[in-house]
Amino acid sequence: MKKSILIGAILLLVAILVISFTKEKSIPDTSLLSADEISKKELLQNTKAIIYLSTTADQDIDNKGVSYGVFVQDDNSVQALPMKGLELGSIAVGKDQILLEDKNNINIISDNIKKFKMETPQYTGERTGYLSGKELFFSIYNSGFVEDGYSSDVRYGDSKGFNVDNIPYYIVASGTTENSVHILTQDFETNRFNLKEVTFAEELKINDITTVQSESTENMQVLAPILSDENYYYLILSTIINDTNETVSIYRINKETLEQETFEFIDYTNVDLTATIPYNYKNSATIHNNKLFYANGLGEIYSFNLDSTAVSKDFSLNKVSNSKVRHNEETYFKEGNLYVLRYSPDKKEHYFLESYSLEKGNLTDSIDIHGLDTIINESQNKKVYSYDLKILK
Template identity: 55%
Template sequence: MKKMIYIGSIVLIAILVFSLLLFRFSVKEEFSIITAESINKDVLNNTKAIIYFSTTADQDYDNKGVSYAVFVQKNHMLKVFPMNGLELGSIAIGNDQLLLEDKNSFHLVDDEMKQFHLEEAQYTGERTGYLPKQDIFFSIYNTGFNSGGYQSDVRYGTSDGIKTGSIPHYIVASGVNADRVNILTQDFEKNIYTLQEVFIEEDIEVKEISVLQNASPENMQALAPILADKNFYYLILSTIESETNESVGIYRINKITRKQDYFEFIKYENTDLTATIPYNYKNSATIYEEKLYYINGLGEVYSFDLQTNDIIREFEIDHASKSKVRNNEETYFYENQLYVLRYQQNTRSDYSLETYSLQQGKRTDVFDILALDKVLQFKNNKRVYSYDLKVLH
């Protein structure tokens, strides 16, 4: 009997080793390069998630920067659409439509892809999104100084055409609130932060909401998108107190009275503060069922109860790294789910998409992503980094 168990164990080990080798050798064929002509609704229907990668702006000095929209298929394989580079570029999902962007172009996917070339190149993105009331896609860029001061350019439109405009401010943080975009701007001369709203329709209109009180831009940074419910705006800002100490707070602004409240949210002491920075500050927080959720770079998920103001450390993503070293990991909130693009070397596929339930506070699914490490290999001495993750539903 023992001999039979021993033989069975050897057979099982042999099968496992063979399966692992077969997987490793087959990974080479698990992604394909696609063209604009081949991207349509069929591709989207078979896509679980899309990841945006790009070179940094300083790698585009020779006009050879590159970005990739990686379509993660439901069969775990990848379809890769190459574009020009755009540091901090993003993806936007609309009404059965998709926006991809690079420094020169808008790529709108519906039944087919429509491409719009823009003469003036952009090199650093700020916020890309979709406004359902206007049925408009938009993208805001961190453009830079000109003769009139700081300028953040805007591209917006539909499959019928794209317009351009500008916002005369440096943008610290941004977020989409129903039919408008909220921005937190910094005035370098007055040394103040101002919460404003941007209306994008035929033209672009910017209206001031409130100057942020008791906020000193010299030692502060934004850690999350600007969020809002029917009564308040919420901003998550941190104050650096020393090289290892930091206080993260929530600024709440009443939409009607403009009254401001401050809540201490997270306190870091004797900590490597670089490691606490979110994987992606544009996708690090959400509001779901009267709670504001926030995930930091340590993989810790905190909540702020919008009714009681209670603060809870809800849960932590499994085996979260405490290192400041990042390997293209991303986060994305959707309704009651938190999705995390994870990198774990020497595992079955290196990269995976994990799903966490905000209500249960635990991981509910792991989806292997094949061959992503092969896509991200050096090419022409260029290195790409992840800047966005969207999960399709």
């Protein structure tokens, strides 16, 4: 009897090990890219979109965190470049090349791949971008508290090499222009938001712009990237009244006079506020044809007319759940269109990519992504999440 129990226990253990081993190896080899394969496949020429997936920072305690740059091909299949983990990591699109980052490396990908190993590992990203006026890539990280305050580390450079510097502030929002990065920092002692500009030349420079006029940042949150046009900076900030009520406002700052105005944008009343949070703060708003567009977590797209200051709820995504549960959804604005990575349990391929016209508010295209669900669910016993979406064409 004891022998039978022992044999049964051994067989059960073997079964568990086989299942675990199978799970770790279940991503098809044909979907995974090596550095050598990138030049052979004309990868970027055949890519319509890129998705960044990664484990969270707490899963990287064993130094086995993973991330993937997932290239959605013209035939809607995927090719994935495996990397080290980086929570809130992202993608930057440059001129005929892209930047993909992980905790230890910067990868510049064009018709080949150039990898730059960084001395100090990072665990949480803030913003990655490309300054077209400088032909310069940058990546800012939420590095954490240090002995004399806070550190947001910066890597910046191009295919010739990268420099490392530091922004000594906690960053709550950021945005880019052709030549600089704007950051909104939080001062925990004064409970204030401060708007600053970061430029890159021989060295990184930080210029103070102004302090946001608000009583306190205690019940405020930032919902979108910092946007700007020729005359103004635009911030989308919310004030949480209680668990189910919140007021979202647009703060407009004159670039020349620094005069500030506040405009009521959205009022949420008796709703689950968690469900209203955008899919991705970094990609939730844009300026197009003299309007500021904003996409919330309920799939509602609002606009703010930059001349008349009129607010409108322009359209909603098709068949969107009002649940706070998320399934790696992402948004990205480009050239008058809103692109949305969506999930449906009813589809054979659970993930699909939609595009909507900002002018007409209608669905213009929808494609099923073949193989993304496998990569998300079968990642070496680690749980990966989407943190960025970029559209190439």
